[in-house]
Amino acid sequence: MRSEGSSLLLKLSALGGLVFLHGPLAIILLYAFTTEGKSYQFPPPGLTLQWFAVAWNRPDIWAALTLSVNVALIATGLALVLGTLAAAALSRTRFWGRDNVSLLLILPLALPGIITGIALRSAFNLMDLPYSVFTIVLGHATFCIVVVYNNAVARFRRLSPSLVEASFDLGADAFQTFRHVVLPNIGTALLAGGMLAFALSFDEVIVTTFTAGQQTTLPIWMLNELVRPRDRPVTNVVAVLVMAVTFFPILAAYWLTREGEHVAGGSR
Amino acid sequence: MSDLALRRQGGLSAVIDTLYRRPRIFLAVLLAPPLLWLGVVYLGSLFALLAQSFFSLDDFSGVIVREFTLSTWVQLLAPANMDVIVRTVTMAALVTVADGIMAFPIAYYAARYARGPMKAAFYLLVMMPLWSSYLVKVYAWKLILAREGIYTWVLDKLGIEALLDWYLSLPVIGGPSLSASYTGTFIVFCYVWLPYMILPVQSALERVPGNLIEASADLGASPRDTFRHVILPLAFPGVVAGSIFTFSLTLGDYIIPQIVGGSQYYLGQAVYAQQGTAGNIPLAAAFSVVPILIMGLYLAFARKLGAFDAL
Numbered sequence: 001m002r003s004e005g006s007s008l009l010l011k012l013s014a015l016g017g018l019v020f021l022h023g024p025l026a027i028i029l030l031y032a033f034t035t036e037g038k039s040y041q042f043p044p045p046g047l048t049l050q051w052f053a054v055a056w057n058r059p060d061i062w063a064a065l066t067l068s069v070n071v072a073l074i075a076t077g078l079a080l081v082l083g084t085l086a087a088a089a090l091s092r093t094r095f096w097g098r099d100n101v102s103l104l105l106i107l108p109l110a111l112p113g114i115i116t117g118i119a120l121r122s123a124f125n126l127m128d129l130p131y132s133v134f135t136i137v138l139g140h141a142t143f144c145i146v147v148v149y150n151n152a153v154a155r156f157r158r159l160s161p162s163l164v165e166a167s168f169d170l171g172a173d174a175f176q177t178f179r180h181v182v183l184p185n186i187g188t189a190l191l192a193g194g195m196l197a198f199a200l201s202f203d204e205v206i207v208t209t210f211t212a213g214q215q216t217t218l219p220i221w222m223l224n225e226l227v228r229p230r231d232r233p234v235t236n237v238v239a240v241l242v243m244a245v246t247f248f249p250i251l252a253a254y255w256l257t258r259e260g261e262h263v264a265g266g267s268r
Numbered sequence: 269m270s271d272l273a274l275r276r277q278g279g280l281s282a283v284i285d286t287l288y289r290r291p292r293i294f295l296a297v298l299l300a301p302p303l304l305w306l307g308v309v310y311l312g313s314l315f316a317l318l319a320q321s322f323f324s325l326d327d328f329s330g331v332i333v334r335e336f337t338l339s340t341w342v343q344l345l346a347p348a349n350m351d352v353i354v355r356t357v358t359m360a361a362l363v364t365v366a367d368g369i370m371a372f373p374i375a376y377y378a379a380r381y382a383r384g385p386m387k388a389a390f391y392l393l394v395m396m397p398l399w400s401s402y403l404v405k406v407y408a409w410k411l412i413l414a415r416e417g418i419y420t421w422v423l424d425k426l427g428i429e430a431l432l433d434w435y436l437s438l439p440v441i442g443g444p445s446l447s448a449s450y451t452g453t454f455i456v457f458c459y460v461w462l463p464y465m466i467l468p469v470q471s472a473l474e475r476v477p478g479n480l481i482e483a484s485a486d487l488g489a490s491p492r493d494t495f496r497h498v499i500l501p502l503a504f505p506g507v508v509a510g511s512i513f514t515f516s517l518t519l520g521d522y523i524i525p526q527i528v529g530g531s532q533y534y535l536g537q538a539v540y541a542q543q544g545t546a547g548n549i550p551l552a553a554a555f556s557v558v559p560i561l562i563m564g565l566y567l568a569f570a571r572k573l574g575a576f577d578a579l
Contacts (some may be wrong), residue, residue, distance in 0.1 A: 021393070042421045206523065
């Protein structure tokens with residue numbers, strides 16, 4: 001008989017790993033309430049809610065937040081369309097060059113973001129394209145496609161092709177088939193993929209620094225504060241805000257795909 | 269019925285109907301938009317960048333000379349630049365190994381022992397840090413490693429400041445403070461990329477068939493032998509899959525070493541500085557080829573080890 005149950009050492013090291021992963025995030029939460037505004041003093045001398053009010057009244061933060069949300073929404077929309085098309089094409093077919101297509105999809109995430117960023121930037125310069133929301137979206141959509149694709153492709157594989165054929169045989173046209181047969185089957189996977197893509201875009205900074213020009217997304221605002229801290233307490237609050245904005249889409253994506261065998265966002 | 273028949277003849281829809289009956293063409297139509305996007309926007313920019321590595325920067329005027337030359341590539345081989353490459357690759361390798369070691373117990377416990385709600389909790393506990401903001405995570409370490417911050421407080425409470433001072437006095441891994449040393453950079457890299465290692469390892473471990481483990485035990489192997497000769501080899505592609513992320517992400521990162529670490533440059537910073545302040549796009553382009561080349565070799569190697577099935 002082999003022994004069931006895990007050894008104490010395994011339990012402790014797994015627990016230790018989880019503490020290591022979550023400790024720093026808890027610390028961010030704590031610092032948002034500190035009364036100390038000039039340094040990173042620990043333990044905080046006192047706790048206060050005042051910095052949330054200060055951050056609320058900062059127009060620069062609102063502007064950055066709005067830009068980030070807009071970019072993430074447009075990029076997610078584009079990625080949803082392109083990622084779903086790619087998943088529909090690659091899920092059940094085998095053709096020459098198929099592996100290269102899936103490699104191309106994953107490449108923007110597999111290669112370091114700085115390369116994507118600098119490549120796009122120099123291409124914009126070559127084409128004399130001025131920096132705008134559009135240039136930021138161009139970069140974000142590129143690496144969001146694979147996130148949607150990963151979620152959709154697993155669901156497409158489980159969608160029996162005979163369902164689609166039956167729909168056609170019963171007289172439905174292509175749009176009706178997509179609307180009433182395909183979409184209900186892949187809907188939650190798309191929603192999950194879309195939420196993960198939103199979270200990814202909302203948080204992106206490496207590519208964005210190259211494609212944003214003078215515009216400030218929320219991550220760029222944070223990066224400026226990280227390099228040269230001016231408003232430590234407000235930065236702490238923004239950090240909590242960013243965590244919250246990405247937390248809920250991820251939780252929702254998890255609930256939407258939890259029945260499936262597929263792990264949403266398993267390979268970011 | 270006539271209504272349906274009419275609708276089926278309607279423009280675009282009829283076209284799609286016809287296409288669906290020709291799988292090859294239908295496939296091409298589906299693939300065209302994503303391939304055009306990635307091909308034009310992504311590959312196009314990438315090749316445009318790489319082509320510029322064959323241009324050079326005029327040192328006096330600071331203008332890019334658009335003539336074919338290999339001088340930029342010769343410049344890349346300068347000892348100072350080679351140092352940057354070696355430093356970055358070493359760091360990426362160390363981070364990958366450390367993350368592999370740290371990820372294994374978590375992945376192993378989650379895959380083999382956690383059941384039901386516990387498993388869901390484990391999964392979420394790994395997913396949350398993976399998806400929470402990169403900058404927030406780096407910022408957390410800036411808070412922790414600050415001189416007046418937590419780690420000084422903890423060391424003080426434990427009374428082991430002398431130990432840290434001794435550690436910081438060591439060559440290479442030491443430095444003026446933890447947040448200005450290679451060790452600091454290393455810790456933050458390990459932290460930020462750890463979840464990327466856990467998930468592929470966990471999914472590889474979950475695919476190890478239970479009956480293989482039982483067979484191994486029935487044939488008289490001790491749990492330790494089973495682990496070494498059955499579980500570890502089968503889970504290895506997962507480790508390689510995870511290492512693609514940890515390695516690639518470390519190679520290209522230019523923010524972490526800038527926030528936590530000494531003054532020495534890493535590849536990402538070198539690329540950033542060349543294209544930014546120096547305005548030397550050709551050299552930045554040549555520098556970018558290095559991680560692409562390394563990752564290309566790495567991916568080919570990973571494919572051989574079966575890592576792509578574990579992604």
